[in-house]
Amino acid sequence: MTERAAGRRPPGRRAQVLAAAEGLFHRRGYHRVSMAEVAAEVGITAPALYRHFRSKPELLRCAVTGGLDALREAVRAGKDGPEQLCAALAPAAIDHRALGTLWRRDARLLPPAQRAALRRELRAVVAETAAVVATGYPGRPAADTDLVCRSLLSAYGGLGNHTFAPPRRAFEALLRRIGADLLAVDLAAAPVLPPGRGLPYPAPVTRREALLVTAVRLFHERGFDNVSTEELGAAVGIAGPSVYKHFGTKAELLAAALVRSRERLWQEVAGPLEGTGEPAAALAAGLAAYVDFARRNSDYLGAMVSETERLDPSDRRVAVEFRRDFLRRWVALLQQVRPGYGDAEARIRVHAMFALVNDGVRGPAGAGDTGGALVALGRAALGLDAADG
Structure with a gap:
């Protein structure tokens, strides 16, 4: 048997x-x-x-x-x-x-x-x-x-x-x-980053803007499926059904919120990363800008990581392509600074940097205390040293 x-x-x-x-x-x-x-x-x-x-x-x-x-x-x-x-x-x-x-x-x-x-x-x-x-x-x-x-x-x-x-x-x-x-x-030798070096975002002045800001926070904290339209509406002072006056579906609200997240990330980081200086200086500036963005926008980065899979297929393809393009720019710049890095090593190092920064700004020490330290740790993950700008 x-x-x-x-x-x-x-x-x-x-x-x-x-x-x-x-x-x-x-x-x-x-x-x-x-x-x-x-x-x-x-x-x-x-x-x-x-x-x-x-x-x-x-x-x-x-x-x-x-x-x-x-x-x-x-x-x-x-x-x-x-x-x-x-x-x-x-x-x-x-x-x-x-x-x-x-x-x-x-x-x-x-x-x-x-x-x-x-x-x-x-x-x-x-x-x-x-x-x-x-x-x-x-x-x-x-x-x-x-x-x-x-x-x-x-x-x-x-x-x-x-x-x-x-x-x-x-x-x-x-x-x-x-x-x-x-x-x-x-x-102890880490640089000191001033708080909030990026441009401050204006406070939301419309219900639609308020919903976008609130959706990012709640979806990141609790997950797309665990947040109801009633809770979204209550958070901005309207009834749940009124959410649909601004967005046709909850999925449409998520898609719009993540588009806003990507726009803000690109606005703040792409400029320094693509600066006209030497590659090492551009990479250092891009890292400082990314850390600064993460310190002030951990919910945006968290939602981009955690909720992309909840998007409708067409919106998900756009989000994934943005992420790949963003990564490719970092990898290409890192390989200019470190020509010996193959594609796999450069990508693994860039992902390691993203992960430690994204987690670090939500760590127990508090985002306001760790910016310079995260820059130093990010440089180490990328394999940079003091001679690299």
């Missing part, structure tokens, strides 16, 4: 389900994946899947928890010092590259108590990482060590935003170099 006929589950089935769910959630987004599709990916029936996981939220929570557990195991394997830490974290980051996306985009859709539990787990991983890093940099202030470690984990988490993959050995070596450069940053 076979194991299946006897009713016994194949070994490792739960792990197979988690791996399949992690991949599907990562590629398509949590809301666009059904439990039946996860079951089909594994080759089992939906009722069989429910023997392992009672609900889709539980499946998402376990996928995120599994990634955090892998990071914790890697940190403990690298406990002998910063060099060993990066060597252990690099393969874990590659093997669980979906974790960054699941954390930033999908985990916020879980019930509040589960989100809080996951945040506690992440803080524990950061604390263990900081304890290891402190052995190699004993004189560094604890707050600086914390920010450096969060930036390291964010940079590695940026792997989930792309599919670039050099050969495995070269990939791990690249991540080790990026990690070592980040851990070595002396934040």
